Amino acid sequence: MEVIKTDIEGVVIIEPRIFKDARGYFFESFSKREFEEKVGHVEFVQDNESMSSYGVMRGLHFQRPPYTQAKLVRCVKGKVLDVAVDIRKGSPTYGKHVAVELTEDNHRQFFIPKGFAHGFAVLSETAIFQYKCDEFYHPEADGGISILDGSLGIDWRIPTAQAILSEKDTKHPLLKDFDSPFNF
Numbered sequence: 001m002e003v004i005k006t007d008i009e010g011v012v013i014i015e016p017r018i019f020k021d022a023r024g025y026f027f028e029s030f031s032k033r034e035f036e037e038k039v040g041h042v043e044f045v046q047d048n049e050s051m052s053s054y055g056v057m058r059g060l061h062f063q064r065p066p067y068t069q070a071k072l073v074r075c076v077k078g079k080v081l082d083v084a085v086d087i088r089k090g091s092p093t094y095g096k097h098v099a100v101e102l103t104e105d106n107h108r109q110f111f112i113p114k115g116f117a118h119g120f121a122v123l124s125e126t127a128i129f130q131y132k133c134d135e136f137y138h139p140e141a142d143g144g145i146s147i148l149d150g151s152l153g154i155d156w157r158i159p160t161a162q163a164i165l166s167e168k169d170t171k172h173p174l175l176k177d178f179d180s181p182f183n184f
């Protein structure tokens with residue numbers, strides 16, 4: 001696997017090595033050994049999958065301490081724009097984001113460390129999204145910032161009229177009104 005650095009330290013894109021032959025393809029979607037060698041130590045404990053239709057925007061989510069989560073995400077069907085926003089108080093890149101297209105064809109994975117809000121928008125007719133988390137789900141620690149916050153400068157590539165959000169995701173604060181529980 002190849003690890004591609006981004007503008008934010010610790011946020012990386014992973015390109016697995018794909019073996020193609022007459023039958024199709026094969027790749028290691030996660031190797032703890034290689035991940036720890038090239039990215040860092042992480043103990044994933046939960047795998048999630050969601051399916052969404054075009055225009056769905058999920059995010060921007062995080063879990064509050066002590067249940068913070070690092071995530072390794074990918075899109076196994078369709079195409080999404082995936083985004084990590086730095087919400088660590090005192091970070092030189094606070095409020096900045098990294099956006100990456102994850103598709104069933106590019107097989108790219110995106111590593112979102114603790115201290116980041118995460119979300120994605122579905123750019124294909126449907127998308128199946130899978131991810132690993134290094135902490136269990138704790139609904140009481142659920143947190144978010146508004147995925148529609150224009151001040152974040154994210155080009156989601158979804159016309160506003162076609163955006164589909166959960167009710168919960170329409171209620172998160174804007175970054176300017178948000179008191180982050182994370183420190184750099």
Ligand SMILES: Cc1cn([C@H]2C[C@H](O)[C@@H](COP(=O)(O)OP(=O)(O)O[C@H]3O[C@@H](C)C(=O)[C@@H](O)[C@H]3O)O2)c(=O)[nH]c1=O
Binds near residue numbers: 059061062118119168
């Ligand atoms: C995230 C999660 C949800 N659920 C339940 C709660 C709820 O009834 C239902 C749907 O939950 P949500 O609306 O929070 O699902 P969703 O909006 O897809 O939440 C996810 O969004 C992306 C962007 C992330 O980064 C994830 O960490 C997670 O927050 O599934 C679990 O049982 N376990 C979990 O780990």
